[in-house]
Amino acid sequence: MVPEALFFSALLFVIGVVGVLTRRNAIIIFMCVELMLNAVNLSFIALSRLYGASGQVFVIFVMAVAAAESAVGLAIIIAIFRHHETVDLKNINLLKG
Amino acid sequence: MQYGFLYQFFFYLFGVIGVASAITFVTRKNPVAAALWLVNTMFCLAALYIMMDAQFVGAVQVLVYAGAIMVVFLFVVMLLNLGQPSAAADIKGTGARIAAGVAGLVLVAELLVLARQKLPPLLPDLPRGTNITVPITEPLFRQYLLPFELTSILLLVAIVGAVVLAKRRG
Numbered sequence: 001m002v003p004e005a006l007f008f009s010a011l012l013f014v015i016g017v018v019g020v021l022t023r024r025n026a027i028i029i030f031m032c033v034e035l036m037l038n039a040v041n042l043s044f045i046a047l048s049r050l051y052g053a054s055g056q057v058f059v060i061f062v063m064a065v066a067a068a069e070s071a072v073g074l075a076i077i078i079a080i081f082r083h084h085e086t087v088d089l090k091n092i093n094l095l096k097g
Numbered sequence: 098m099q100y101g102f103l104y105q106f107f108f109y110l111f112g113v114i115g116v117a118s119a120i121t122f123v124t125r126k127n128p129v130a131a132a133l134w135l136v137n138t139m140f141c142l143a144a145l146y147i148m149m150d151a152q153f154v155g156a157v158q159v160l161v162y163a164g165a166i167m168v169v170f171l172f173v174v175m176l177l178n179l180g181q182p183s184a185a186a187d188i189k190g191t192g193a194r195i196a197a198g199v200a201g202l203v204l205v206a207e208l209l210v211l212a213r214q215k216l217p218p219l220l221p222d223l224p225r226g227t228n229i230t231v232p233i234t235e236p237l238f239r240q241y242l243l244p245f246e247l248t249s250i251l252l253l254v255a256i257v258g259a260v261v262l263a264k265r266r267g
Contacts, residue, residue: 001104003216004108005112019122028128035138046149049149050220053236056232
């Protein structure tokens with residue numbers, strides 16, 4: 001059960017990484033980050049079956065931080081949209097040399 | 098393995114559905130469809146949590162992730178009127194594809210390492226009739242009390258920051 005869960009967790013994490021690397025829509029990239037956080041949560045839960053309930057406590061913390069992060073990140077995306085009228089990362093290249 | 102066939106079957110079923118939904122999520126062009134597939138992944142993960150004796154975390158997963166965070170995402174998609182797939186191709190060029198391929202190779206290496214790992218034996222299941230919140234809340238309110246309080250401050254700061262950032266100046 002635990003190795004399978006770690007296997008699914010690795011798969012989900014890499015799917016999230018691939019999404020962050022290949023997509024251009026800022027909102028979808030943000031959702032991919034959430035997917036990666038979820039994959040790590042799955043590892044925590046699986047390993048808490050072996051090492052005790054501290055892993056579950058950590059998952060609660062990760063969820064709280066993810067909620068805060070999504071609130072602030074989406075507010076930033078709204079601010080960027082007001083400025084550029086787009087969330088396509090191709091057009092948001094102020095720091096590009 | 099002390100778990101029966103049905104347990105194994107449903108464990109694999111939810112895992113495979115979750116991974117398939119995640120792949121569908123990454124490949125959708127429409128942000129709303131992508132968000133709904135991600136919700137599906139999160140429900141499957143909640144089922145896996147419950148099957149691994151983390152019932153409270155499973156419930157919180159449904160409430161917080163599938164319920165709150167994804168609703169915020171969909172709300173922003175609606176607010177910015179991004180419901181239609183963008184006209185330009187939403188996929189980056191070759192450089193990003195090569196980087197994604199490297200990520201896939203890292204996955205293969207990771208799985209090979211994982212396959213030859215010796216894990217310690219499972220802890221015993223929770224006895225029938227235990228309060229499922231007790232194993233979490235005991236360490237949460239004793240050992241991890243300070244991080245817990247810091248999390249509440251973090252959430253407060255995030256609320257204030259989100260309002261300040263998203264408010265229309267004028």
